[in-house]
Each structure stands twice: as structure tokens, then as C-alpha cells.
Amino acid sequence: MAKTILPYVISGISVGGQYALIAIGYTMVYGILRLINFAHGDVFMVAGLMMVYMAASMPLYIAIPLMIILTVFLGFMIERVAYRPLRTAPRMSVMISAIGVSYLIQNLALYITGGLNKNYPAIPWISDRVTVFGMETSRVTIITPFLTIVLVVLLVLLINHTKIGMAMRAVSLNFETSQLMGIRINNVISATFIIGTFLAAVGSMLFFTNYPGVVPTSGAMPGLKAFVAAVFGGIGSIPGAVIGAFIIGIAESLIKGLDTILIVHGTITEQIGFATFSDAFTFVLLIIVLVFKPTGLFGEKTTDKV
Amino acid sequence: MKTINDSRNRQKTSWGSLLLVLVFLAIVFYLDQNIKPTNKMFMLLTVLQKGSVYALAAVSMNLLNGYTGLFSLGHAGFMLIGAYTYAIFTIPSSARDTVYQYFDAAIRFSFPETFSNVMGPAGTALGVLVAVILAGLMAAFFAYLIGLPVLRLKSDYLAIATLGFAEIIRAVFQWQKLGPITNGSNLLKSFARTSKFKLEVGDTKLVLSTFVPVLIATVSIIIIVKLVNSTYGRAFKSIRDDEVAAEAMGINLARHKMISFTVSSFFAGVSGAMMAMVLSIAQASNFKSAMTYEILLMVVLGGIGSISGSVIGSFLFVAASEWWLRGLDSGTFLGINAPGVFRNGFRLVVFSIIIMIVVLFFRKGIMGEKEISDLFRDRKKKAKGAAK
Numbered sequence: 090m091a092k093t094i095l096p097y098v099i100s101g102i103s104v105g106g107q108y109a110l111i112a113i114g115y116t117m118v119y120g121i122l123r124l125i126n127f128a129h130g131d132v133f134m135v136a137g138l139m140m141v142y143m144a145a146s147m148p149l150y151i152a153i154p155l156m157i158i159l160t161v162f163l164g165f166m167i168e169r170v171a172y173r174p175l176r177t178a179p180r181m182s183v184m185i186s187a188i189g190v191s192y193l194i195q196n197l198a199l200y201i202t203g204g205l206n207k208n209y210p211a212i213p214w215i216s217d218r219v220t221v222f223g224m225e226t227s228r229v230t231i232i233t234p235f236l237t238i239v240l241v242v243l244l245v246l247l248i249n250h251t252k253i254g255m256a257m258r259a260v261s262l263n264f265e266t267s268q269l270m271g272i273r274i275n276n277v278i279s280a281t282f283i284i285g286t287f288l289a290a291v292g293s294m295l296f297f298t299n300y301p302g303v304v305p306t307s308g309a310m311p312g313l314k315a316f317v318a319a320v321f322g323g324i325g326s327i328p329g330a331v332i333g334a335f336i337i338g339i340a341e342s343l344i345k346g347l348d349t350i351l352i353v354h355g356t357i358t359e360q361i362g363f364a365t366f367s368d369a370f371t372f373v374l375l376i377i378v379l380v381f382k383p384t385g386l387f388g389e390k391t392t393d394k395v
Numbered sequence: 396m397k398t399i400n401d402s403r404n405r406q407k408t409s410w411g412s413l414l415l416v417l418v419f420l421a422i423v424f425y426l427d428q429n430i431k432p433t434n435k436m437f438m439l440l441t442v443l444q445k446g447s448v449y450a451l452a453a454v455s456m457n458l459l460n461g462y463t464g465l466f467s468l469g470h471a472g473f474m475l476i477g478a479y480t481y482a483i484f485t486i487p488s489s490a491r492d493t494v495y496q497y498f499d500a501a502i503r504f505s506f507p508e509t510f511s512n513v514m515g516p517a518g519t520a521l522g523v524l525v526a527v528i529l530a531g532l533m534a535a536f537f538a539y540l541i542g543l544p545v546l547r548l549k550s551d552y553l554a555i556a557t558l559g560f561a562e563i564i565r566a567v568f569q570w571q572k573l574g575p576i577t578n579g580s581n582l583l584k585s586f587a588r589t590s591k592f593k594l595e596v597g598d599t600k601l602v603l604s605t606f607v608p609v610l611i612a613t614v615s616i617i618i619i620v621k622l623v624n625s626t627y628g629r630a631f632k633s634i635r636d637d638e639v640a641a642e643a644m645g646i647n648l649a650r651h652k653m654i655s656f657t658v659s660s661f662f663a664g665v666s667g668a669m670m671a672m673v674l675s676i677a678q679a680s681n682f683k684s685a686m687t688y689e690i691l692l693m694v695v696l697g698g699i700g701s702i703s704g705s706v707i708g709s710f711l712f713v714a715a716s717e718w719w720l721r722g723l724d725s726g727t728f729l730g731i732n733a734p735g736v737f738r739n740g741f742r743l744v745v746f747s748i749i750i751m752i753v754v755l756f757f758r759k760g761i762m763g764e765k766e767i768s769d770l771f772r773d774r775k776k777k778a779k780g781a782a783k
Contacts, residue, residue: 189754193747200740362571369566372559380544
């Protein structure tokens with residue numbers, strides 16, 4: 090029994106770590122701008138595509154840092170061009186702008202790739218096969234959760250102990266007051282986008298190594314799931330987003346294997362097709378959370394002011 | 396005095412708009428008879444067909460997003476329910492076994508057939524109509540169930556929850572255990588489609604393949620306009636402008652939000668059914684969240700909170716992507732031949748850039764919150780002022 094479940098749990102933890110890296114970008118941006126950055130998942134996809142193209146023309150030790158820098162620049166530019174002009178506009182307009190950016194990036198990727206599946210380059214060492222607990226998997230599956238936790242600890246240290254971190258906390262608490270206190274909110278927001286896209290770029294390397302390739306819509310589903318993870322953990326809270334992401338990753342992976350697990354266990358005798366619901370389950374979880382605890386696991390309660 | 400004048404004016408304009416609508420329908424009917432598939436202008440009919448599908452979808456989304464202020468992103472899900480309901484109930488029994496290749500079809504009758512057995516040819520039309528209305532009702536029913544928990548949420552939480560529901564609906568319809576009803580992840584086909592819609596009067600055959608979807612969309616949009624101009628519509632707008640104030644004025648928030656949500660979903664279901672009949676296939680994997688985003692962008696293009704804007708926006712969107720900008724994909728555009736740049740997908744890139752420009756710099760869209768009839772009224776007022 091344990092032997093059938095274990096591989097799913099391990100791959101779930103790995104996927105959860107990758108979602109966590111994307112979810113932090115969502116939760117930080119939402120914490121500060123109150124905006125669901127719909128383009129975040131697509132930035133993640135672009136990071137994957139850039140890696141595909143650059144690995145073909147230059148050595149990996151140049152391609153990886155360059156890819157991360159360009160992705161961060163893309164995230165920065167999206168904020169500059171598409172969100173900053175709408176700072177005083179109603180929230181709905183900004184959200185529509187985010188959807189527009191996502192549509193643009195996907196179409197651009199479709200044009201450049203011709204809609205074909207691009208094979209992700211094998212990154213030495215992390216895509217090697219290793220054997221853990223008697224099961225074979227790629228090394229990236231094992232590394233991901235540890236790398237995620239290290240990055241999150243660094244991020245929490247940054248937010249709690251540096252000047253820019255303090256500014257971020259102030260801006261997320263109250264946009265206008267922090268402006269009056271002399272915080273340059275535009276810089277803080279740019280910094281948020283830079284950190285978020287940096288983590289998404291790292292996450293894309295880990296994510297796509299385990300998948301056959303990148304297509305223009307590859308970013309949409311992981312993006313949505315990471316957002317759900319952020320809501321689940323309480324939007325605006327970084328540890329919340331990480332825990333939410335791990336829960337969603339493990340649950341999703343278990344549901345993908347639920348047919349096999351139940352058959353081995355003897356509960357059912359034929360395939361029921363639970364795997365169809367591996368994506369949908371995330372949203373069931375989201376709706377349950379929103380209905381019973383709208384602020385998520387670690388979110389702060391807000392009250393409406395008239 | 397002024398109010399009396401206004402209401403008189405409004406009556407006049409409403410008669411005027413009705414006349415315009417009738418003229419428009421007559422033109423569509425005329426085009427339907429005279430443009431043959433070989434004609435260069437046949438694209439116009441395609442645009443009218445698809446445009447009317449999207450126009451209804453956009454208007455129904457606008458009812459929710461623009462008039463009630465409920466930012467919902469579940470439209471593709473409700474359209475999917477509509478498309479499947481329509482398709483399942485209009486597949487002729489002779490074609491069932493070929494459509495449901497891998498399953499044992501559970502539903503073995505179709506409305507057009509059942510009714511035509513009783514009433515003759517008129518029954519076929521009635522059957523299609525019943526299937527379309529049932530499509531809307533199914534979507535509205537699911538919307539009611541979904542609305543119970545979800546409508547309590549605010550702005551972006553509502554958006555993401557409805558988006559999630561659309562994804563769940565899509566997964567359920569693709570589930571192999573429901574195969575006998577939904578055909579699993581395979582597509583549904585062979586049902587009543589617009590290209591087969593014809594009317595035989597004596598010896599002359601009248602083609603109705605464009606007229607029918609345009610007519611359904613027109614009637615539905617008129618109903619939505621009536622709703623928006625009623626007391627319910629005013630209640631919706633007040634909820635949009637300020638929920639707390641609306642509640643203080645005695646508007647039952649939960650009830651009005653639910654009405655708006657179910658009515659919007661009803662028409663989303665109808666537009667889904669229309670989409671099935673225009674495209675002549677229905678497949679769950681087509682109704683992704685990208686479809687919702689496209690409809691939302693049409694609404695934005697036309698102006699959030701303007702029904703005529705949504706109609707114009709969606710026809711422009713469809714015409715540009717299906718017809719005018721085709722050249723961008725196939726090598727030659729406006730006489731410029733550059734196959735290296737103008738290749739597959741370029742059209743959508745240009746298109747999304749145009750949309751981003753609208754979103755960023757012309758936030759009001761084409762119409763803002765005005766309707767076409769408002770424009771006429773303004774002009775009349777100005778003319779009167781000048782005469783004085």
C-alpha cells in the first residue's frame with residue numbers, strides 16, 4: 090500500500106514546490122496591488138520558451154542566468170507598461186489589463202513557436218535519474234522541495250530584515266499612508282515584480298525539466314493552480330502560499346494516481362477515470378476554502394469601510 | 396415638464412430602434428438568399444453567424460460584469476453546458492450510434508424528430524427552439540446552484556471562483572463515466588446545424604442558415620435590454636455603483652445578484668447552443684478559460700456597461716479576426732507581400748496589441764456607457780438647442 094502511494098506523494102511534493110515558487114509571485118503582487126496578475130503564469134511559460142531557444146545557441150552556464158535576467162526584465166516591463174498607467178483606475182480595469190497581457194503573451198508565443206511543442210533542454214545533473222526509496226525518478230524531483238524552502242527562507246529574511254522588505258510590508262498594509270511616509274511605492278512595486286518573476290523563472294526550470302516540452306498554453310494551468318494555492322494559504326501571506334502549494338501539489342498527484350492506488354488496494358476493480366479531475370480538484374478546494382474561510386489559512390480579516 | 400418630454404422621446408427612440416432591428420433582420424434575410432458559398436462575400440455571412448453568437452455571449456457577460464458589477468469569469472462553462480445540452484437533444488436517433496462510438500448512448504430521442512413526428516416540418520423548427528431554450532435553462536440551473544455559495548464573494552475572489560467552476564464543469568463533461576450522455580472527451584456532431592436550416596415555401600427554398608442565429612441573438616438581446624431598463628436593471632446598476640448604499644435603499648442584494656447571474660447564464664447557455672449549431676460540432680476542450688477572456692475583451696472593446704457597445708465590439712472582433720486581418724496570417728496584407736512576417740499567428744499578435752491599446756488608452760471602449768439610441772437623442776437635443 091505505502092509502496093503504491095509513495096511515488097505519488099514524492100512527485101506531489103515536487104510539483105508543490107514548483108507551484109510554491111509561482112504562488113509567491115501571485116501572493117506578493119496581490120498583497121501590494123490587490124491585483125490578480127493573470128500574466129504571471131504566462132511569464133512562467135515565456136521563461137520556459139526562452140530557455141529552449143537559448144540553450145540551443147549558447148552553453149547552459151550562460152543561458153540559465155541570461156534567461157533569468159530576461160524573464161525578470163519581462164516581469165518588470167509588464168508592470169511598467171500595463172499596470173502602472175492604471176494605478177488610479179478601478180480594480181476591474183487593471184484586472185482586464187492583466188488578462189489582456191496574458192492574451193498578448195500567449196499569442197506572441199504562438200506566433201514565434203508556430204504552436205509546436207518545443208522540447209525542453211536537459212539540464213545536466215538536475216535531470217539525471219536517481220533512485221530514492223526504491224523508486225526511480227529524476228534528481229529535480231528530490232531537489233525541488235529543498236530549493237523551494239531555501240528560497241522562501243531567504244525571501245522571508247529579506248522581507249523581515251531589510252529596508253525594501255519593510256517598505257513592502259508598509260505598502261501592503263496601506264498604500265496611501267505609506268506613500269505619505271515617503272516610501273516610493275513605484276520602486277517597491279517594481280521590486281515585488283522582480284522578486285516574483287525571478288522565483289517564477291527558477292520554478293520554470295524545475296517544472297519543465299519534468300515535462301516533455303513547452304507550448305504557449307503551458308503556463309495557464311500551473312499559473313491558475315499557483316494562484317489557488319496563494320488563496321488557499323491566505324493571499325498576501327508567503328508561508329501560506331507555500332503550504333497551500335504543497336497541499337495542492339500532493340493532492341493533485343494523488344488524484345492522478347487514485348485509480349491505480351484503489352485498484353491495488355482492492356477497493357475498485359476497474360478504472361474510474363479520477364485523473365480527469367486532477368485539475369478540477371484544485372478548484373473544488375478553492376471554492377470550499379472561499380466559502381468556509383474566505384481569507385484562507387493564514388489570511389488577515391478585512392472589513393468593508395463605507 | 397422635462398421628464399414628460401424625455402419619456403416621449405424615449406418612446407419615439409424605442410420605436411425607432413425596433414424599426415432599425417426589423418430593417419437589419421430583413422437585410423440579413425436578403426443576404427442569406429443571395430450570397431452563395433462560392434461568392435467572395437460569403438465571409439460576411441460567416442461573420443454574421445459567429446458574430447451573433449459572440450454578441451449574445453458578450454451582452455450576457457456585460458449584464459453581469461458591466462451592469463451588476465459582478466466580475467465573473469465562468470462564461471465558457473455555461474456556454475459549454477448550453478452547447479452540450481443543445482447537441483445531445485438534437486442528434487437524430489439514426490446518427491446516435493456513429494456519434495457515440497465508444498459508449499452506449501443513454502439519451503435516444505431528439506426534439507426535432509419527436510416534434511416533427513407529431514406536427515410535420517414545423518415540428519423540426521419547434522424542436523430546435525425547445526432544445527435552445529432547454530440549453531439556456533440547464534445553464535441557468537447550474538448557475539443557480541453555483542451562485543448559492545459563490546455570489547457571496549467579492550470582486551476578484553468571485554472572478555477566480557467562477558473561473559474555477561468553469562474548469563470543473565469542463566472536467567465533468569469530459570469524464571469517461573458520463574460518456575453515455577456526454578460522449579466523454581470525444582466531440583458531438585451530426586446534430587441540427589445552421590447550414591441545414593431551410594424553409595420550403597411551394598417550390599422556392601429559402602436559406603435560413605444566417606437568419607436563424609441572428610434572429611435568436613436579436614430576440615435574446617432585446618429581452619436583455621428590456622431587463623436592463625426595468626426596475627431590476629436599475630437595482631443591478633445601483634448594486635454595481637455601491638453595494639452598501641443599494642442595500643440601504645432596500646434592495647435585496649442576494650436576490651438581485653442571483654437574478655442577474657442566472658439570467659446572464661441562461662443567455663450564455665443559449666449562445667453556447669448557437670455556437671454548437673453554427674460550428675456544427677461541440678467539444679468540451681474548446682470551452683477553455685481563453686474563450687471567457689476573449690468574450691471579456693469584446694465587452695471591453697465595446698465599452699463595459701453598453702449593450703450596443705458589446706454587440707459592435709463582438710462583431711468587430713469576429714470580423715477582424717475571421718475576415719479583415721486574415722491576410723496577416725497568409726502572407727499578403729494590404730498588398731504587402733511578406734510571407735516571413737505574415738505567417739500563422741501574426742493576426743492574433745496584431746489583434747492583441749490593438750486590444751492592449753484599447754485597454755490602456757481608451758478605457759471606455761467604443762461606446763463607453765452609451766447606447767446607440769443615446770447618440771441619436773443627443774443629436775436631436777443639440778439640433779433643438781440650435782433652432783432655439
